[in-house]
Amino acid sequence: WEFSDDAKEITFKLKKDMTFSDGEKVTADDVVFSYQFLADKSYTGRYGSVVKDLAGYKEYSKGKTEEFKGVVAVDEYTVKFSFAEPLRTNLANCTMSIMPEHYYGANWKVGDTSAIEAITTKPIGSGPYTLEKFQEKEFVSLKRNPNYYGEGYFIENIVCKFVDQTTDIVELTSQEVDLLPGVIEPEKINEAKSKDFMTFNSYDRSGYGYTKFNCESGPTADKKVRQALYYGFNIKEFVNSYYKDETTGDVLASVQYHPFSQVSWGIDDKLLSEMTEYDFDLDKAKSLLDEAGWKVGSSGYREKDGKVMELNVAAMPEHDILNTLIPMWQRDWGEGLKIKLNIAYLEFNTLLDYVIYNSDENVDKWSIYFMATSITTPDPHSLYSEIHSDYIGTGKDNTARYNNPEVDKLLDEAKSIVDKEEAKPYYNKIAKILNEDAPIVPVYANTYFDMYNKKIKGLETSPFCDWVKALKHAYIEE
Structure with missing residues (x-):
């Protein structure tokens, strides 16, 4: 591939011997189709962030034009990506898997991706x-x-x-x-x-286990409530018991207070020293809940404006980690903080439906859920769609529904900086804000x-x- 002089365009030459699994050739038209699909206004799946910075995205994604000028076939084996700005992240956004247009696009119309989505369980690709x-x-x-x-x-x-x-x-x-x-x-x-x-x-895992709070609906929409739950969550107790190797005495995990991979270039010793460590402190948690207006009432639970404080925990059944965490939450949040906990055991796909695939409809059904993530790059930009407010809603990655304009601005500014050392202060600031706002609570970073x-x-x-x-x-x- 090669960049244009202004670094806004990247032109790729495809290998001419590539075929899809059905024997059809892989061409530039397939690349164009794949990115049109992701940018289509009716697309509700994940990874939509890879097309956001392409030229013409806004017009195409809003249905104002049927031509997506961000990705163009120059000839049968040459494709050109055009970006609105010369961003550090542009090259990585050219690496999505390619879909065969002759198969997925046979009945596709711009503005309606339902025909494509209907056959995704019968995939054809060009992989091994x-x-x-x-x-x-x-x-x-x-x-x-x-x-x-x-x-x-x-x-x-x-x-x-x-x-x-x-x-x-x-x-x-x-x-x-x-x-x-x-x-x-x-x-x-x-x-x-x-x-x-x-x-x-x-090896050190590039990722971590985490809990996410619902930042849009219910008690956890209040930052003080999220902070209180953080202080009332004895994470160190969990890590030091669950991950302790009884044979050697070693603990095969650690506690972290930032949302980046433990092998990311976005963190350093200075940042780690500046993180608020939410050491287990029920008195601090109680004080924060009182400040938020949630006080213990005649029901025996915390109440506000005549309503009992309830947390709806969306949990997977027969899950080793949750089998340990839930009794801890019942002990410390339930008995210790006087919060009514409702545990809903959901199959994994149902949980995903709650928080991703049908999240708008289910937004008021959950307060907290646990999951784990693996991060495939050391670039902290990988968290962009998980915390940027543009990605709140059905099918999108910001499952905590976290909305902070300052974080959005920092994320957008950081991705435009090519030099990692110059970009790092932006991610340091993002980490500090997230540490305070607590939409995501890392539970463990492990081996x-x-x-x-x-x-x-x-x-x-x-x-x-x-x-x-x-x-x-x-x-x-x-």
Whole structure:
């Protein structure tokens, strides 16, 4: 690829031997179509932030024109991306997966992506594997793509099996499965290590487990309430018990008070020293709730304007971490702070429906949820769509529904700065504001253990190379 002199345009030359899994050629028109889809006014999925900075996005996404000038096919194998500004993030935004126009776009009309969304469960792509069979909630079977143009990917067949957290280590050690990535529990790690046929890769996770508060609806829309819950959440107790390796005495996780990856260039020792550490303090939490107008009433719970303070916890059933966290919240928030907790156990897809895919309709049904994230880049810009107010709403990434104009401004300014050291102060300030506003509460930053059978060779995983990427060089030793 090459940049224009003003760095607003990036022109790519496609390899001419690339094909989709059905044998059709990958062309510049497919690239254009893929980005038109993401920018379409009817698109409600994720990753919409990658098209926001392209030239003509506003006009196209609002349906004012059917021509998206941000991505243009120069010829069959040349595509040009045009951006409104020369941003540090532009090149990364040119790396979305490409969709075949002849398949997904056959019945597509600008302004109506329903025909595309209707066939997303029967995917065609240009990657190293094709979908052979998908059994919902059971497994996905993949077969090596015979038309794949690239190198590597020596394993012919892969089955991704849905396993329960309570039995995953049993399936691994009984050799029902060969690879269990991202293991975090010390007892599971030690169980796998005890087997002669097992090996592992370990590394600092680029990501963390977190709780998010609903910043738009209910008691948690008040910053003081969120801060009170933070002080009333004994995170260190959780980390030091849940992640303690009883064999060695080591704790395989740490507590952090910023929303960036622990291996991000956006953090440094100075920033870490300036973070408010919400050490467990029920008295401080009670004081903040009193200040917010929530005081213990005749019901025995905190009340305000005649209403009992209720927190609706959206939780996944049979989840190891939540099985530990929820009793702690019931003890400290419920009994300690006199808050009525309602626990709703939801299947994972239902939880996603609550907070992402149908979030506008479900906004008043939840106050807090727990999840974990893996961040694929050391650039703190990766959090842009999770905290920018443009991404509040159904299908979008700002699931906390956090809205702070100052943070929006800092995010927009930071992405325009090419030099990392010059951009860092902006992200430092963002981290401090988020630390105070507490829309996201990091619970742990841990070490990942990818546990796998020794017959798998060449699998080299790391913070920014997960097992999917590492498959390129992996093979099975017979």
